[in-house]
Amino acid sequence: MxxxxxxxxxxxxxxxxxxxxxxxxxxxxxxxxxxxxxVCCRPWTVSVSREGAEVFVSLGRDDD
Structure with a gap:
């Protein structure tokens, strides 16, 4: 890493x-x-937020 x-x-x-x-x-x-x-080649919406040393990542459908 x-x-x-x-x-x-x-x-x-x-x-x-x-x-x-x-x-x-x-x-x-x-x-x-x-x-x-x-894997399936469909587009995600990747949301990244940072709070101090913490990193939070979430995936959403691009068609939402």
Whole structure:
């Protein structure tokens, strides 16, 4: 694992497969971007929030 990255295992909101998502531990307090699932290739909305040393990542459907 990279020193400034937080890796989390989450479920794809489309296919339900467990996927690893990396988020930098350093950055803005919150950010949203789109990334494709490596299993089903459908686009997720990735939401990242940072509170001190804690990094929280959630995945949403891009069509919500």
């Amino acid at each position: 990279q020193p400034f990255a937080d890796e989390q295992e989450l479920s794809c909101p489309y296919c339900g497969e467990e996927v690893e998502v990396q988020a930098d531990a350093v950055g803005p307090s919150s950010e949203v971007y789109v990334e494709d699932c490596p």
